[in-house]
Amino acid sequence: MANKENISIISLGGKGEVGKNMIIIEDQNNILILDAGTLFPDNDLTGVDIIIPDISYLIENKEKIRAIVFSHGHEDHIGAIKYLLQYINPPLYGTDLTMALIKDRLNDLSYAKNVNINIIDENSKIKLGDFQLEFCHVNHSIPASLATLIKSKIGNIIYTGDYKFDQTPINNPQTNYQKIADWGKKGVLALLADSTNAERKGHSLSERIVKRNIEEKIKLSEQRILIATFSTNIDRIQHIIEAAHKTNRKIAFSGYSLQKTAKIAIKLGYISLPEEILIPLAEAKNIKKEKTIILMTGSQGEKRASLTKLSRGAHRELEIIPGDTVFISATPIPGNEISVADTINQLYKKGARVICNGMMDVHASGHAYQEEMKMMINLIKPRYLIPVHGEFRHLYHHAQLGKKMGIPVENIFITDNGDKLELSSDGLKIGEKVKNGNIYINNEEIIDDNNFIKERKKLAKSGVLNIIVTKEKNKYSNLNIESKGLSNPDKNITEIKKLIQKVLDNRNKNIKDIIKEITSRIDDFFYNKYFSSPYIFINILNI
Numbered sequence: 001m002a003n004k005e006n007i008s009i010i011s012l013g014g015k016g017e018v019g020k021n022m023i024i025i026e027d028q029n030n031i032l033i034l035d036a037g038t039l040f041p042d043n044d045l046t047g048v049d050i051i052i053p054d055i056s057y058l059i060e061n062k063e064k065i066r067a068i069v070f071s072h073g074h075e076d077h078i079g080a081i082k083y084l085l086q087y088i089n090p091p092l093y094g095t096d097l098t099m100a101l102i103k104d105r106l107n108d109l110s111y112a113k114n115v116n117i118n119i120i121d122e123n124s125k126i127k128l129g130d131f132q133l134e135f136c137h138v139n140h141s142i143p144a145s146l147a148t149l150i151k152s153k154i155g156n157i158i159y160t161g162d163y164k165f166d167q168t169p170i171n172n173p174q175t176n177y178q179k180i181a182d183w184g185k186k187g188v189l190a191l192l193a194d195s196t197n198a199e200r201k202g203h204s205l206s207e208r209i210v211k212r213n214i215e216e217k218i219k220l221s222e223q224r225i226l227i228a229t230f231s232t233n234i235d236r237i238q239h240i241i242e243a244a245h246k247t248n249r250k251i252a253f254s255g256y257s258l259q260k261t262a263k264i265a266i267k268l269g270y271i272s273l274p275e276e277i278l279i280p281l282a283e284a285k286n287i288k289k290e291k292t293i294i295l296m297t298g299s300q301g302e303k304r305a306s307l308t309k310l311s312r313g314a315h316r317e318l319e320i321i322p323g324d325t326v327f328i329s330a331t332p333i334p335g336n337e338i339s340v341a342d343t344i345n346q347l348y349k350k351g352a353r354v355i356c357n358g359m360m361d362v363h364a365s366g367h368a369y370q371e372e373m374k375m376m377i378n379l380i381k382p383r384y385l386i387p388v389h390g391e392f393r394h395l396y397h398h399a400q401l402g403k404k405m406g407i408p409v410e411n412i413f414i415t416d417n418g419d420k421l422e423l424s425s426d427g428l429k430i431g432e433k434v435k436n437g438n439i440y441i442n443n444e445e446i447i448d449d450n451n452f453i454k455e456r457k458k459l460a461k462s463g464v465l466n467i468i469v470t471k472e473k474n475k476y477s478n479l480n481i482e483s484k485g486l487s488n489p490d491k492n493i494t495e496i497k498k499l500i501q502k503v504l505d506n507r508n509k510n511i512k513d514i515i516k517e518i519t520s521r522i523d524d525f526f527y528n529k530y531f532s533s534p535y536i537f538i539n540i541l542n543i
């Protein structure tokens with residue numbers, strides 16, 4: 001626990017991974033939570049839809065929690081909230097757009113009825129326990145993103161959230177350089193800064209270039225245009241709407257999250273959509289293909305998203321027309337590369353042409369590149385640099401940049417999730433580790449069975465055997481075996497039947513022993529033959 005003059009900084013997620021971002025700032029009496037996000041699982045986590053941080057530490061220290069402050073409305077920063085509210089219920093703070101996206105996720109949740117929602121903007125100044133907070137507008141791939149200044153008893157801490165310095169953004173002003181510089185002038189103890197693109201040299205691409213490229217490509221095309229992007233990339237959605245308008249095309253939306261986000265953004269004035277150009281998706285096929293743009297989800301190859309379904313011929317309302325041009329206006333989040341590549345291959349197979357980054361710039365990252373990260377460090381001139389948000393290679397390269405900017409190596413801290421950084425007037429040191437880890441979500445529910453992952457993996461790897469034997473007057477008969485996911489099932493089941501019959505022929509054994517022996521013999525059979533171990537269910541029916 002932090003003593004009077006200490007501030008602890010703990011990441012419960014976002015270190016060594018891209019997502020699940022959650023940072024705790026703690027003093028003796030108060031805990032402030034910065035963001036609460038989700039992470040996409042690796043492909044081998046069968047049955048897991050998303051991952052959220054383990055918040056055992058927060059539950060233990062519930063009474064100290066003053067608020068969760070959200071930097072922006074991306075899933076990797078807000079997505080965990082609907083699950084966390086089952087255990088903690090602090091006031092929530094964020095911009096109008098961020099909070100509207102959060103509210104939308106909390107709809108219909110009985111435990112989220114009394115949530116205390118507070119709207120802030122870059123001019124807000126709030127007091128949460130002993131912390132005073134100020135905010136600064138930053139460019140990112142969603143509007144209404146904020147960096148946060150946290151004034152504590154021992155000094156100022158800055159959390160950048162996700163940011164970039166776009167000199168020519170569209171639809172929103174540049175990152176507020178003056179304010180960041182002013183914060184820097186006042187003296188900053190620790191900078192917690194986004195590391196996602198720390199390996200990328202130079203400056204990130206301006207959103208204006210993406211807009212120009214997409215617009216030119218659409219102008220030259222005489223085919224149907226399909227564009228997949230993140231449903232929260234509201235500025236990108238706006239460009240595409242404007243491009244549709246300029247090229248006299250109608251636009252349709254495909255994908256629940258996209259439609260929902262667009263509705264929220266239109267309501268708040270972040271998207272302007274002339275009514276006459278919007279058409280329902282079902283009508284898109286009645287309009288000349290060269291007069292249509294379909295905006296869709298699925299830029300990450302997500303199984304249930306529109307573009308993925310379309311690429312596999314499983315979309316209910318659409319199919320690929322040979323000659324379609326598909327823009328993937330996003331880059332794969334680390335871990336999603338295989339699913340995205342698979343989607344692209346399927347699209348080509350169906351006769352579409354795919355345009356993605358690498359061919360031309362149709363996506364700009366929302367995260368600072370090295371030169372922008374250097375600028376952030378130079379404007380703030382923190383005593384301590386704490387890289388956040390990223391795999392360890394990203395954190396490492398961010399630390400290297402800090403070193404080049406003149407921050408002493410001993411003042412740069414690469415930490416793991418759960419590491420408690422203790423900041424005091426004596427300096428910064430790594431203290432004890434707090435409980436942290438992954439909570440898995442399946443079908444919007446927290447998976448509370450510790451064996452879930454193990455069982456799903458076993459099912460996927462080895463399959464299932466269901467054995468039914470009838471026992472009538474001390475005689476075993478009607479041996480029936482069903483299998484799922486077994487290789488060569490007919491041949492193997494014939495062999496297994498012989499094994500079982502041998503066990504059953506020995507009538508001196510009781511049922512318990514028979515089941516045990518059958519299981520063990522089948523286990524040996526599969527282990528020796530395939531080095532695998534299917535699930536075995538044995539039912540003995542007494543007649």
Ligand SMILES: [Zn+2]
Binds near residue numbers: 077141
């Ligand atoms: Zn973001």
